[in-house]
Ligand SMILES: [Zn+2]
């Protein structure tokens with residue numbers, strides 16, 4: 001089995017927001033339960049590893065893991081909070097005399113190269129328009145509605161019969177874009193606010209109340225919310241349904257295999273793993 005680790009769980013601004021003195025941002029600056037880097041995950045296991053997205057907190061996340069190099073990064077879309085770290089990654093590759101492997105839909109690669117035209121000196125760019133296999137995961141992407149921000153991509157990942165989706169930036173998905181969300185072991189979904197009051201035309205990511213409706217419609221076995229703004233306070237009890245939780249920085253979950261009774265030990269996160277095993281055994 002592989003580990004899915006949440007490196008960043010924040011919205012486009014991260015938490016704390018630099019201008020903000022609200023209670024959540026203040027807590028994020030001190031004890032740090034709500035400290036959120038821009039959204040990114042790593043999947044790692046015996047077949048290798050890859051990141052999804054490479055925002056402006058890339059270096060901070062690498063440093064906090066004590067990691068010097070990542071070879072493969074899959075990107076969802078070309079917004080700053082998902083690609084802002086690519087130049088630093090490419091530069092690190094240059095200094096290490098290694099090539100990074102960047103995976104994204106062709107139209108996303110085109111935008112990335114317009115923005116950072118020098119990246120392909122140190123990164124090999126791979127289109128995922130017809131799917132890709134990374135670390136043994138069979139991955140297909142599809143275009144998802146991203147509200148006022150246009151479109152993003154979500155990814156459906158499958159290995160050993162285990163299927164999960166990473167969909168960090170989407171809202172109000174039309175029926176056909178929801179089809180890949182059925183029959184999932186795990187849905188990772190972006191929810192910027194608990195209940196966002198702003199006019200719909202100005203919004204770009206699901207809120208928690210809408211996400212819960214989506215979950216009851218498509219029925220994943222387990223769901224994790226990410227891409228959260230300073231509206232979400234992880235010290236509060238939100239009474240989410242069973243099998244639905246907020247991600248926090250460093251959260252780890254097992255993905256990609258059938259559940260066995262021999263629970264492999266993961267540093268410092270035994271409790272979390274037991275919770276997941278409990279869920280999957282039902
Ligand atoms: Zn985003």
Ligand SMILES: [Zn+2]
Nearest residue numbers: 020022025230
């Ligand atoms: Zn704030």
